[in-house]
Amino acid sequence: MSGADAEALARDALEWLLAQAVEQGAALAWTGRPDDDEPNPTLYSGAPGIVLALLEAYRHFGDDRYADAACRSLHTIAAAADQPDVPSSLYLGLAGTAFALRAAGDELGDRSSYRAAARALDVIRARFDGERWSDQFELLGGNAGIALGAARAGDLDLAVLALTPYLTTAEQTPAGVHWEVRTGTAARFHHISHGTLGIVYALAAIGHEAGRADFTELALAGAADVMARDEDGPDGFLVPHSDPQHLPDRIERYSYGWCHGPAGDAQAFRLLGHVTGDPAWAGLVRRCWHTVTHSGLPARLRPGFWDNNGRCCGTAGVLALACDLEAEGLANSGAFADVLVADLAARATADATGARWSNYEHRAADPNLTPRTGWAMGNAGIIRELLRYARIRDGREAQYAVVWPDQPDLAR
Numbered sequence: 001m002s003g004a005d006a007e008a009l010a011r012d013a014l015e016w017l018l019a020q021a022v023e024q025g026a027a028l029a030w031t032g033r034p035d036d037d038e039p040n041p042t043l044y045s046g047a048p049g050i051v052l053a054l055l056e057a058y059r060h061f062g063d064d065r066y067a068d069a070a071c072r073s074l075h076t077i078a079a080a081a082d083q084p085d086v087p088s089s090l091y092l093g094l095a096g097t098a099f100a101l102r103a104a105g106d107e108l109g110d111r112s113s114y115r116a117a118a119r120a121l122d123v124i125r126a127r128f129d130g131e132r133w134s135d136q137f138e139l140l141g142g143n144a145g146i147a148l149g150a151a152r153a154g155d156l157d158l159a160v161l162a163l164t165p166y167l168t169t170a171e172q173t174p175a176g177v178h179w180e181v182r183t184g185t186a187a188r189f190h191h192i193s194h195g196t197l198g199i200v201y202a203l204a205a206i207g208h209e210a211g212r213a214d215f216t217e218l219a220l221a222g223a224a225d226v227m228a229r230d231e232d233g234p235d236g237f238l239v240p241h242s243d244p245q246h247l248p249d250r251i252e253r254y255s256y257g258w259c260h261g262p263a264g265d266a267q268a269f270r271l272l273g274h275v276t277g278d279p280a281w282a283g284l285v286r287r288c289w290h291t292v293t294h295s296g297l298p299a300r301l302r303p304g305f306w307d308n309n310g311r312c313c314g315t316a317g318v319l320a321l322a323c324d325l326e327a328e329g330l331a332n333s334g335a336f337a338d339v340l341v342a343d344l345a346a347r348a349t350a351d352a353t354g355a356r357w358s359n360y361e362h363r364a365a366d367p368n369l370t371p372r373t374g375w376a377m378g379n380a381g382i383i384r385e386l387l388r389y390a391r392i393r394d395g396r397e398a399q400y401a402v403v404w405p406d407q408p409d410l411a412r
Contacts, residue, residue, distance in 0.1 A: 003392075024075075024076060032378075039076060042093065043091050044374065045378070090145025101117035137183070138195060140194055143166070144166075179199055201271055236288075258317035273411075289331045297315070304362055312377060312381070349371065
C-alpha cells in the first residue's frame with residue numbers, strides 16, 4: 001500500500017473522529033465511543049489520546065483544523081485534575097492527563113497547558129500512600145505508568161518516587177525478579193501493559209534519565225525473569241500471558257500484540273538496548289519480530305485470534321513496531337508493514353462520515369463492536385500509526401510528533 005493511500009485513509013479516519021466530538025460551549029470532548037454518554041478523560045480511550053492523534057495530524061498535514069480541535073479539547077482534559085474520581089494512573093487517569101497537556105503545550109505553545117499539567121501532578125503526588133496509588137502496581141494502571149507519565153510531563157522527582165517501591169517489593173524467581181502487579185492476584189503477569197516488562201521499561205527509562213543504577217540493575221533482573229520463560233527460541237520469542245494462567249476460561253495462553261505479547265516485549269528490549277548499549281538486545285528484538293510475523297496475524301485464524309485493529313492489542317500496535325524496526329534498521333519489516341496497513345484498509349468502514357474500525361468479539365450476540373474513537377481500541381491510535389507509515393513510505397520523517405511514554409524514541 002502506498003504512503004498516499006495510507007495518508008488518505010488516515011485523513012478519512014480523522015474526519016470521522018472530529019465528527020464524534022461533543023460540543024461543550026467553546027470546548028470539545030469525546031466519550032470514548034459513540035454509544036457512551038459521559039466524556040472520557042483517559043489517555044487509553046478518551047480525549048488525551050485523541051488530542052495526541054490530532055497533534056500528529058497537525059504536524060503531518062499542517063492543517064489548522066486539527067490544532068484548533070486539539071486546543072478546544074484541552075479545557076476538558078485540564079478539568080480532569082479537579083475531578084476526585086479520576087484515578088492517578090498513566091492510561092486511566094491523571095498521569096496521562098499531565099503527559100497529554102505537556103505535549104500539547106510543547107506543540108501548540110499553550111502555556112495554560114503547562115499549568116494544568118503541573119496541577120495534575122500535584123494531585124498525584126498528594127495521593128501517594130508511600131508505596132502505591134491503587135491495587136494496580138504496573139504500567140497501565142499503577143506506579144510504572146505514573147513514573148513514565150510524570151517524567152514526560154517534566155517531573156522526574158515524582159517519577160523516581162513512584163518507582164522506588166519496586167526496589168523493596170520485587171519477588172525473587174529462579175532467573176530474576178517479578179512483582180505482584182495487582183493486590184491479591186495469584187497470577188504473575190509478564191508483559192508490558194500489566195506485567196513485569198512494563199515495570200522493567202519504567203525502571204530502565206527513569207534509571208537512565210535519573211542516573212539511578214539501582215533501577216537499571218533491577219530492570220535487568222526483571223527482564224531476565226521474562227527471558228527465562230521464552231517458549232519459542234532460539235529463533236523466536238514467546239512468553240505466556242501469565243503464570244499461573246489468569247482467567248484461563250477467558251484469556252488465551254499466548255498473545256502477540258503490544259499489551260501481552262512480543263510486539264510489546266520488543267519495545268522493552270529496544271529500550272534496554274538504548275540505555276545499556278548492549279547489542280544483544282537487538283537480537284532479542286529480532287526474535288520477537290520473528291514470532292510476530294510467523295504467528296498468522298493479521299489473519300483471524302480462529303475465534304478470538306486477532307480480533308482487534310487498534311493500538312493496544314491489535315494491528316496498529318504491531319505496525320508501530322514494524323515502523324520502529326524499519327527506521328532503526330533492526331529488521332527488514334517494511335513488507336510486513338505493508339500487509340498490516342492493507343489489512344487496516346480492508347477492515348475499515350468508510351462512508352460520507354469518514355473511516356472507522358469495528359473490533360470483533362466472537363462471544364457476543366453481535367460480534368462487530370461499536371467503533372471507538374480513542375488511542376487503545378479506536379481511530380486515534382490507528383491514525384497515529386498510519387501517518388507515520390505514510391511518511392516512512394514517502395521518505396519523510398520517521399519520528400512521531402509526540403513520543404509515547406512507553407515506546408522508545410528512535411535511536412539516532
